[in-house]
Amino acid sequence: MPVTALKAQTVDRVRTVAARLEEEIVLGWLLPRERLVEEELAERLGVKRHVVREALAELERVGLVERIPNRGAVVRLLDPAEVRQIYSVREVLETLAAEQISLPIAPDVLGPLRALQQLHAEAVAAGDARGAFRANIRFHETLFRACGNPHLVELIQGLAQKVHGARSITAASPEHLARARDEHAAMVEALAGGDRGRLVALCRQHLGPSRDAYIAAVEARFLRPGRGS
Amino acid sequence: MPVTALKAQTVDRVRTVAARLEEEIVLGWLLPRERLVEEELAERLGVKRHVVREALAELERVGLVERIPNRGAVVRLLDPAEVRQIYSVREVLETLAAEQISLPIAPDVLGPLRALQQLHAEAVAAGDARGAFRANIRFHETLFRACGNPHLVELIQGLAQKVHGARSITAASPEHLARARDEHAAMVEALAGGDRGRLVALCRQHLGPSRDAYIAAVEARFLRPGRGS
DNA sequence: CCTGCCAAGATTGTTGACAATCATGGCGAC
DNA sequence: GTCGCCATGATTGTCAACAATCTTGGCAGG
Numbered sequence: 067m068p069v070t071a072l073k074a075q076t077v078d079r080v081r082t083v084a085a086r087l088e089e090e091i092v093l094g095w096l097l098p099r100e101r102l103v104e105e106e107l108a109e110r111l112g113v114k115r116h117v118v119r120e121a122l123a124e125l126e127r128v129g130l131v132e133r134i135p136n137r138g139a140v141v142r143l144l145d146p147a148e149v150r151q152i153y154s155v156r157e158v159l160e161t162l163a164a165e166q167i168s169l170p171i172a173p174d175v176l177g178p179l180r181a182l183q184q185l186h187a188e189a190v191a192a193g194d195a196r197g198a199f200r201a202n203i204r205f206h207e208t209l210f211r212a213c214g215n216p217h218l219v220e221l222i223q224g225l226a227q228k229v230h231g232a233r234s235i236t237a238a239s240p241e242h243l244a245r246a247r248d249e250h251a252a253m254v255e256a257l258a259g260g261d262r263g264r265l266v267a268l269c270r271q272h273l274g275p276s277r278d279a280y281i282a283a284v285e286a287r288f289l290r291p292g293r294g295s
Numbered sequence: 296m297p298v299t300a301l302k303a304q305t306v307d308r309v310r311t312v313a314a315r316l317e318e319e320i321v322l323g324w325l326l327p328r329e330r331l332v333e334e335e336l337a338e339r340l341g342v343k344r345h346v347v348r349e350a351l352a353e354l355e356r357v358g359l360v361e362r363i364p365n366r367g368a369v370v371r372l373l374d375p376a377e378v379r380q381i382y383s384v385r386e387v388l389e390t391l392a393a394e395q396i397s398l399p400i401a402p403d404v405l406g407p408l409r410a411l412q413q414l415h416a417e418a419v420a421a422g423d424a425r426g427a428f429r430a431n432i433r434f435h436e437t438l439f440r441a442c443g444n445p446h447l448v449e450l451i452q453g454l455a456q457k458v459h460g461a462r463s464i465t466a467a468s469p470e471h472l473a474r475a476r477d478e479h480a481a482m483v484e485a486l487a488g489g490d491r492g493r494l495v496a497l498c499r500q501h502l503g504p505s506r507d508a509y510i511a512a513v514e515a516r517f518l519r520p521g522r523g524s
Numbered sequence: 525c526c527t528g529c530c531a532a533g534a535t536t537g538t539t540g541a542c543a544a545t546c547a548t549g550g551c552g553a554c
Numbered sequence: 555g556t557c558g559c560c561a562t563g564a565t566t567g568t569c570a571a572c573a574a575t576c577t578t579g580g581c582a583g584g
Contacts, residue, residue, distance in 0.1 A: 075567090076567070076568075114568075114569070114570090115569095115570095116568075116569075116570095135575090136574075136575045136576060137575085137576065137577090138576095
């Protein structure tokens with residue numbers, strides 16, 4: 067018998083549901099201010115309400131969802147100022163991590179990284195936003211894990227997750243995906259070449275575009291006076 | 296009647312229980328590897344098991360408690376290597392925050408800060424470890440909040456919480472408490488005097504002692520070969 | 525015509541009981 | 555005497571019904 071998943075533990079199902087909802091938010095299936103009704107989600111995702119409940123609590127902690135007592139959960143609209151603050155911390159942390167990666171990079175990091183880079187490139191080529199999103203996450207996780215400090219990686223991932231709600235703008239945009247793809251390639255190159263300065267610069271630049279695109283989009287689309295329905 | 300707490304919302308009770316358990320861990324009431332039985336805690340703290348359950352999940356996320364499926368929760372023993380990693384990130388983040396505090400410090404920050412510093416000093420003088428712990432948390436929260444980036448503050452607090460389990464060594468030690476008291480005074484002085492370099496240096500130095508004391512204590516007391524019961 | 529209140533429906537929050545799982549100690553086989 | 559198995563008790567995990575709360579629509583009064 068397989069060692070895993072003989073019986074899906076609830077904690078796993080919670081994680082699965084949370085990840086699924088996160089994806090739907092990132093991919094724009096669920097829009098900001100959209101209500102998330104527990105029973106409806108439970109039925110749609112084939113789990114008990116209790117599981118959905120915990121998943122929503124998880125997403126609330128992360129910041130993707132807002133939960134008001136007795137009123138339920140809605141997809142959160144990130145305030146541009148907040149996004150700016152998060153990105154400024156991300157920049158520091160990701161720079162720090164990049165600086166701590168021991169170069170030359172170990173082959174057992176570089177190999178998987180190249181594989182994930184290719185996976186991402188293929189998803190982009192196929193116009194598969196979900197695949198690109200997933201590959202992108204795994205790429206950065208693998209990259210930053212090479213810094214050797216799991217707690218730093220955890221922080222970086224947590225911050226990235228916080229602004230995932232801001233990704234719906236760029237997650238499906240061919241230009242942004244292509245740009246990310248090329249930047250990933252450049253990062254791998256810098257790693258392989260042992261060029262730390264370039265790597266750090268690339269990591270920093272990698273953050274800018276989605277942040278700016280989101281802020282521009284939000285200010286244009288959502289923050290019109292009079293809380294556009 | 297007070298405006299708040301007309302009815303204690305469950306989410307608040309969860310937080311309260313989590314904070315209470317955290318304190319008991321920090322103050323050494325609950326020792327590493329000690330089992331945390333849900334029903335027992337529920338009765339002792341006067342809440343339903345469900346609330347304890349969520350609180351334990353919270354503490355697990357934070358890292359103070361370890362939860363094994365179907366086997367329950369135990370107070371987690373922090374691995375010294377992990378503690379070192381966490382402290383190294385803390386150092387970066389707290390330095391960053393200290394550097395971003397706009398000087399001269401605003402009076403509406405300095406005032407409360409001085410009050411908390413005194414509260415802490417009084418608790419130390421009275422040998423009130425719990426009071427000192429609480430005042431200490433509030434002091435640092437107030438201090439770092441002055442950096443203007445709530446997300447950075449959140450990260451700093453989260454990391455501090457992660458190593459709270461390591462505080463049981465120093466939380467009741469008069470020497471460490473006295474030292475912290477003096478360093479707090481010096482920080483306030485540096486803030487009031489607008490001396491950023493001194494402030495940053497103080498923040499950095501402030502971290503060292505409890506880290507080192509914990510590592511020394513753990514290596515001496517808990518990590519003997521043969522998992523000393 | 526507008527305002528405030530009340531009832532109905534929808535949704536979340538809470539609880540206790542039940543099921544599943546795991547540690548413990550006793551018993552028999554070898 | 556030791557090893558392995560099974561019954562038992564303790565503990566956690568799951569669930570569905572019930573209670574509390576909020577929103578919505580309608581109606582009466584001004």
